[in-house]
Amino acid sequence: MSEEAEEREEKKGEFKHIVRILDTDLEGKRSIAYSLCGIKGIGRRVANVIAISSGLDPRVKMGELSDDEIERLKSAINSAEKRLPQWMLNRRKDLMSGEDRHVMGSDLLLNLREDINLLRKIRSYRGIRHERGLKVRGQRTKSTGRKGAVVGVIRKKQLAAARAGTKR
Secondary structure, rough: OOHHHHHHHOHHHOOOOOOOOOOOEEOOOEHHHHHHHHHOOOHHOOOEEEOOOOHOOOOHHHHHOOHHHHHHHHHHHOOOOHHOOOOOOOOOOOOOOOOOOOOHHHHHHHHHHHHHHHHOOOOOHHHHHHHHHOOOOOOOOOOOOOOOOOOOOHHHHHHHHHHHHOOO
16 A cells, blocks of 8 residues: 555646546546545445455545546446455345345436336325325424425415406
8 A cells, every 4th residue: 555655646736626437527626435425326335345356445535546447446336246245235135136236327217217107007005195295204294394386375365466467
């Protein structure tokens, strides 16, 4: 690790302000651990495990990494399922495949959309709530979550004035 640090000292002029991993632009001025959190499906703990398992110091700035270190980081992210303990995976016992996976990036959004469509298709309570745009997880709906065209007090006065004008 000290040799890598010395190499970084020499290459300060080659600072990368944006590093692209998994179709996501990551900030170079942040540390590896916090910069990886910009990828959907990677939180702080997972980012730390990935950085350490790839042989990098999680506190080093992302922009200071050399191209080989970035490649090592990319390969560590691609093989995250093998590097992470089972309890840390975000898609355990997948419905379609039945295996434990860790989904990241745009795949995460696609899987979420598929899950919601499946809930709608089987007409479950949660699926119906999703269809209607209502709260799904048991929150209160009497006083919160109101959206759309609301007829308030001012609007009522305008409607009454408009009706009074048409009656004449």
